[in-house]
Amino acid sequence: MRKDKMIVIIGNSVAAIAAVEAIREENAKTEITLVSSEPNHVYSRPMIPGFLYGKYDEKRMQFRDDEFYKRNKVTALLGRKAVKLDEKKKEIFLDDEKKLHYDKLLIATGGVPFIPPMKGAENDLLTFTTLDNAKKLKDEAKEKNDFVVIGAGLIGLKVAESLAKMSKGVKVVELADRILGGIADKKSSEMFLEEFRKHGVEINLKCSVEEILRKDGKITGVRLNDGRTLSCDSFVVAIGVRPNIEIVKGTGIAFNKGIIVNEMMETNVQNIYAAGDCVEAKDIIANENRNLPLWPNASLQGKVAGFNMAEKKDIYPGSYMMNSITFFDLPMISYGLVNAEGPEFEILEKIRKDDYRKIIIRNGKIVGAIFVNNIDRAGIIDGLIRENADISEFKTSLIDDDIGFIVMPAKTRKEKLSSVQVTRL
């Protein structure tokens, strides 16, 4: 009998790394083997737009040091894909036909880009979710100058921004009637639209790509559903990601859009855990389990899974949609139901020339907020959302410039300011 349990982790991004650190915090001995289809050392996925236009090199993108695997006694099989899972025999099969036994397994396979059906699409379509994708696009940009980007969500616009900074022509195609639909409201998305137009990026709303036009195999443009054609010599598909759940298909592990987990991040199969962009976990605002593919969520979920795998019971408190983004020089932090409308919502707003703040309230609780340009102290709102705090007494002050603990009733304020920690994330 083996004396130490064997933990296998599929994935090498933030959820996987957070799990390794949690496991090692509790247990120095357990064997850990990590498998990753990407050949790279840990790198920060949200930094690939900066890599594309040359702001960061690969070294800078490494969010843990060179010694990470060694120090944490992790056997890292990088560039190896897990292709099959046998949950009855507790075995994982790799693409080199190797087989790994596990006592506990963590699935942290993240997300994969979603590609819409388009006529003329061949396997030369560029997507933008991995370092490898960014390298390909960077190479492509050496010869090509005129790009179409499909999708005006966070990733699509990040690509567009980077290409614009590389002095490329960029035309964005978006189906919705505005940009950043998921994380911005009408007003803030207009502020960003203006920012993109100012920097020469063409944004086409309410249309989609029907066909990719080619001449002698080379891309020459795209035909839109409204009949227009846009010329380009290259294009990138970035309409979003969906959970990467390939490995659980055909097994007994339950999934909807993402893998279903309980609050310990364990799947319906004992000893198999899942965390990060591949799962559906608790959304504290929607009050249901949802896929919320965000870095901080993946990080906390990985940690909770890690603790539980190391037999220290831990509960995922849940999270919700939030983001902090900057395009060109304009930063925004947004939380929760940014587009809420209806009689049950109360909306507080402050609009200035370059500055915008909005707080969305339901039943005395904050359910959404937006800070554009002046983002200072925004996290106080996150704390109030996570605590499910009743803010009725001081709500109007939340859009004041001096937002802080000073606007809260003395008792609430003193409680918070005298405590060691108020929220976990």
Next chain:
Amino acid sequence: MKVVYPREEYCIGCKLCEIHCLVEHSKSKDIIKAFRKEFPKAMNKNIVEKRKDVSFCVSCRHCPEAPCITACMTGAMHRNKKGAVVVDKDKCVGCWMCIMVCPFGVIKRDGEKIASKCDLCPDKEIPVCVKNCPNEALVYEER
């Protein structure tokens, strides 16, 4: 772990804590040079909040399970040997994920590019804000 807590009943809102913090985090550590000659000017890491006659100073709690470390996407935000949560300036890219999740609202933007926060004054036994408060409206203790 010892961190800085405010006692608002003793605070008079003089902001000496902010001034001393700024000087301690300046290049010269000299008050005149720090305020008049250094560009970019150093920043105080703490924040005095004030309305009418209520005031107090807020600074980082160095949370045992710090949300800013969990959310950091570059590995810049980390805990040093003393247990303080600090920013590695060479790693920070100014994505402001830390600002997004800090429930105390005590992480600032330094020159718009890098996260800036309380480091508990690594060269000092007692943080300068506490040491120089004329009213003991700031205490450095373990709770």
